[in-house]
Amino acid sequence: MAKNSAPAHLSLCSEQPLAVNLINTRTNFRGNVIDQLSDIRSTQMWLEAAGTQLGRADCVWGVDARRLLLLRNTRHAIAHLADVYTAGTAATEETVHCLGYLNQQRTPARFHLAAGKITVSANSSLFESFRQAVIDSAAVALSAPPRLGLRRCANTECLHYFVPYVERRLWCTDACGNRVRVARHWPVRHAQPRRTRAT
Numbered sequence: 001m002a003k004n005s006a007p008a009h010l011s012l013c014s015e016q017p018l019a020v021n022l023i024n025t026r027t028n029f030r031g032n033v034i035d036q037l038s039d040i041r042s043t044q045m046w047l048e049a050a051g052t053q054l055g056r057a058d059c060v061w062g063v064d065a066r067r068l069l070l071l072r073n074t075r076h077a078i079a080h081l082a083d084v085y086t087a088g089t090a091a092t093e094e095t096v097h098c099l100g101y102l103n104q105q106r107t108p109a110r111f112h113l114a115a116g117k118i119t120v121s122a123n124s125s126l127f128e129s130f131r132q133a134v135i136d137s138a139a140v141a142l143s144a145p146p147r148l149g150l151r152r153c154a155n156t157e158c159l160h161y162f163v164p165y166v167e168r169r170l171w172c173t174d175a176c177g178n179r180v181r182v183a184r185h186w187p188v189r190h191a192q193p194r195r196t197r198a199t
């Protein structure tokens with residue numbers, strides 16, 4: 001593994017929507033941005049981790065250049081909307097472009113019964129089914145009640161988003177919140193003179 005590579009499972013969280021897991025594939029790892037969709041090989045690794053950790057049986061497709069591009073374009077569009085949504089900034093031409101892209105790419109999912117099991121998919125291709133599930137989950141996350149809507153992690157160094165489920169939640173993970181608390185207290189603790197034991 002390269003010196004600054006983050007583990008493939010670094011940002012995967014089964015409690016979070018697929019769209020959140022996809023946009024969290026960009027991670028600030030010790031000051032370097034690690035992109036888990038940087039190339040076909042790393043994307044395949046991320047996908048395999050997603051299949052295992054998220055319990056997604058539809059993550060068995062192979063990544064090729066076309067699929068990588070589609071996945072990256074989907075991530076770009078959702079990440080842009082997440083940024084506008086959470087920062088409350090004004091929409092730009094890029095926002096209109098991203099909305100148009102997702103609307104154009106979105107195929108409504110249908111309920112199916114296959115071998116006695118209920119499945120929901122928008123496409124017979126496993127890859128497209130997965131991508132549609134990502135886009136659908138972005139639609140749900142962006143239309144949730146504001147108090148429980150998509151948030152950006154309160155750690156300003158962190159690039160990740162999350163759906164809070166609990167209103168007071170501020171951090172993408174407990175570990176991320178702990179890093180901020182430690183960073184806050186470190187200079188204070190070390191600025192204080194050492195106490196000598198009372199005799």
Ligand SMILES: [Zn+2]
Binds near residue numbers: 159172176177
């Ligand atoms: Zn975070």
